[in-house]
Amino acid sequence: MTRKTYFLNMGPAHPAMHGVVRLILELEGERIINTEVEIGYLHRAFEKHAETETWNNAIPYTDRLNYVSPLINNVGFCLAAEKIAGLTVPERGQYIRVIACEVSRVADHLTCIGANAMELGAFTVFLYLMEARELLYRLIDDLCGARVTTDYARIGGVKADLPAGFAEKFRAIAPQIRKLVADSEALLTKNRIFLDRVEGVGVLSREDGLAYGITGPFLRSTGIPYDVRRAHPYLVYDRLDFDIPVGSRGDNLDRYLVRLAEIEQSLRLVEQCLKAMPEGPHSLAAWDMKDAFNFQDMGKSGNTALLSRCLANTCRTLEGAGRDKAPGLLVQEPALVMPPKEETYGSIEGLMNQFERVMWSWGARIPAGEAYHAVEGGNGELGSHIVSDGSDRAYRVRCRPPCLFIMAALPKLLKGSYVADVVATFGSVNMIAGELDR
Amino acid sequence: MIFETRTVACAQAFDTLSRLKAEGYNLLVDFTALDYSAYGKRPASMGWEQNFPSGAPAPRAERFELVYRLASLDPGTGLEAKPRVEVRVPCGEGSSLLSVMSLWANADWLEREVWDMFGIKFADRPDIKRLLLYEEFVGHPLRKDYPVKKRQPLIGPKSGELAGSPSFNIVRQEIPFE
Numbered sequence: 316m317t318r319k320t321y322f323l324n325m326g327p328a329h330p331a332m333h334g335v336v337r338l339i340l341e342l343e344g345e346r347i348i349n350t351e352v353e354i355g356y357l358h359r360a361f362e363k364h365a366e367t368e369t370w371n372n373a374i375p376y377t378d379r380l381n382y383v384s385p386l387i388n389n390v391g392f393c394l395a396a397e398k399i400a401g402l403t404v405p406e407r408g409q410y411i412r413v414i415a416c417e418v419s420r421v422a423d424h425l426t427c428i429g430a431n432a433m434e435l436g437a438f439t440v441f442l443y444l445m446e447a448r449e450l451l452y453r454l455i456d457d458l459c460g461a462r463v464t465t466d467y468a469r470i471g472g473v474k475a476d477l478p479a480g481f482a483e484k485f486r487a488i489a490p491q492i493r494k495l496v497a498d499s500e501a502l503l504t505k506n507r508i509f510l511d512r513v514e515g516v517g518v519l520s521r522e523d524g525l526a527y528g529i530t531g532p533f534l535r536s537t538g539i540p541y542d543v544r545r546a547h548p549y550l551v552y553d554r555l556d557f558d559i560p561v562g563s564r565g566d567n568l569d570r571y572l573v574r575l576a577e578i579e580q581s582l583r584l585v586e587q588c589l590k591a592m593p594e595g596p597h598s599l600a601a602w603d604m605k606d607a608f609n610f611q612d613m614g615k616s617g618n619t620a621l622l623s624r625c626l627a628n629t630c631r632t633l634e635g636a637g638r639d640k641a642p643g644l645l646v647q648e649p650a651l652v653m654p655p656k657e658e659t660y661g662s663i664e665g666l667m668n669q670f671e672r673v674m675w676s677w678g679a680r681i682p683a684g685e686a687y688h689a690v691e692g693g694n695g696e697l698g699s700h701i702v703s704d705g706s707d708r709a710y711r712v713r714c715r716p717p718c719l720f721i722m723a724a725l726p727k728l729l730k731g732s733y734v735a736d737v738v739a740t741f742g743s744v745n746m747i748a749g750e751l752d753r
Numbered sequence: 754m755i756f757e758t759r760t761v762a763c764a765q766a767f768d769t770l771s772r773l774k775a776e777g778y779n780l781l782v783d784f785t786a787l788d789y790s791a792y793g794k795r796p797a798s799m800g801w802e803q804n805f806p807s808g809a810p811a812p813r814a815e816r817f818e819l820v821y822r823l824a825s826l827d828p829g830t831g832l833e834a835k836p837r838v839e840v841r842v843p844c845g846e847g848s849s850l851l852s853v854m855s856l857w858a859n860a861d862w863l864e865r866e867v868w869d870m871f872g873i874k875f876a877d878r879p880d881i882k883r884l885l886l887y888e889e890f891v892g893h894p895l896r897k898d899y900p901v902k903k904r905q906p907l908i909g910p911k912s913g914e915l916a917g918s919p920s921f922n923i924v925r926q927e928i929p930f931e
Contacts, residue, residue: 547754
């Protein structure tokens with residue numbers, strides 16, 4: 316008697332593969348012997364594109380990375396760029412960024428759990444959680460005018476302050492989200508049909524988790540409480556109180572439970588931020604005031620490109636208008652920060668400033684240098700490694716996508732399980748093709 | 754985030770990395786490459802004569818630089834016991850690098866991506882596959898000499914061949930039942 320193995324293609328366009336990815340399963344009967352993961356179907360050359368656009372123009376591309384939690388990508392990119400430029404965002408801006416990130420994280424986890432549950436047959440849960448996500452999307456819509464393509468963070472701050480009534484709106488929807496999540500939990504966590512599909516399936520050991528560089532809820536489900544917000548606090552996370560939920564077995568059930576617990580933690584974080592947020596500016600000033608004669612020196616040494624934008628009116632007298640005759644004369648020098656939209660739409664000078672910032676060779680520059688900054692994304696450590704050569708564009712932008720590392724370990728998770736388990740395990744990965752393929 | 758940077762020559766890269774792994778750097782956070790061939794040389798556009806008002810940075814001796822980002826994660830506390838290390842390996846076009854797949858499993862895909870995007874080969878991975886792009890793709894797009902607007906030739910089944918993937922529904926050779 317002989318044993319035959321055969322191949323089964325799953326994807327790239329399979330109803331249970333949310334996102335385009337192709338799994339080539341080698342099967343023996345219904346058991347998976349080997350898996351080959353083929354990715355790249357959504358490759359849009361994000362890294363190449365970001366090198367060709369001015370600094371502020373590259374931010375909208377980051378929305379498309381993890382399109383379920385785009386605000387975190389915006390913030391991650393801006394933090395790395397600010398690290399090279401040596402900028403620190405005002406405190407209110409930092410709180411606003413944390414709020415944006417945590418709202419996004421809740422939406423991300425809701426989507427993951429909802430889609431995963433739907434694929435396992437719990438359609439009600441999907442509808443409940445999509446309703447909760449819809450509440451958050453409306454909040455995000457209020458915040459930045461778009462549901463998914465947010466483009467909210469700016470180098471040096473955020474696009475605008477929180478809209479009027481944001482805190483009240485959040486306080487109104489938070490109990491609704493908690494209720495919907497609690498209902499979903501009641502439908503799933505003790506449900507025999509659900510448990511049979513997820514308990515003990517897709518087990519990841521701690522060693523494999525570390526060997527594959529997995530981070531985020533996936534690693535935490537194995538019991539390692541690694542969270543970038545705790546290990547390398549950025550923004551104001553070191554001042555906020557939150558728990559890091561961990562699992563113990565590293566199976567699909569633990570991942571579901573960890574994500575469920577993180578929803579509550581993120582909601583708590585937003586509530587704390589809304590309470591602790593100080594008044595003040597949300598972004599750095601779009602204009603720096605500098606000594607006018609610095610610009611004169613700059614022009615004399617041959618750097619005249621930016622001088623036409625730095626005009627000062629001096630009162631010419633017979634004594635002349637030299638350095639000693641007009642001490643303390645200040646001139647606006649354009650900084651890296653985009654001017655506020657009110658100015659752009661309110662005056663012709665504002666509109667011209669806006670255009671100049673986003674035009675090649677005109678836009679503000681970040682000094683030569685490089686930086687790596689990591690934020691905790693929906694799926695784990697979302698790193699941005701940016702190299703600047705001092706020109707108007709980034710020299711190299713590397714995005715460390717957390718999904719990629721989990722997908723690399725997928726063959727290990729699937730080995731020995733049944734074809735039906737692919738759906739449950741793959742769903743718990745929360746693969747976002749936009750981030751995976753960039 | 755604090756990390757120290759170490760620059761290592763191409764030939765010593767594997768030894769240094771395996772020593773670091775032995776020292777407790779159990780997480781390969783990221784591995785990527787940089788192409789320095791246009792560093793400080795990118796032309797200005799929109800009619801501006803110069804792109805570097807505050808002076809262009811010095812060019813690098815080697816064209817590429819590989820960046821290994823390592824962390825030592827304590828599984829108990831979830832914190833990092835030591836500051837992260839960024840190992841930078843300057844290398845040229847034809848240098849012989851060794852794969853670190855044996856040290857960290859995720860290096861497999863990351864090295865495939867570096868090959869895919871930069872065309873940097875690893876001496877002990879002669880038949881390395883592309884990760885994000887398809888095998889018929891010509892060139893390595895993140896190299897600085899790859900034009901942004903370059904079009905790739907269309908690929909498809911040759912005339913007379915059946916469309917479809919080669920691995921679909923093909924029965925492999927039989928494995929004897931033990």
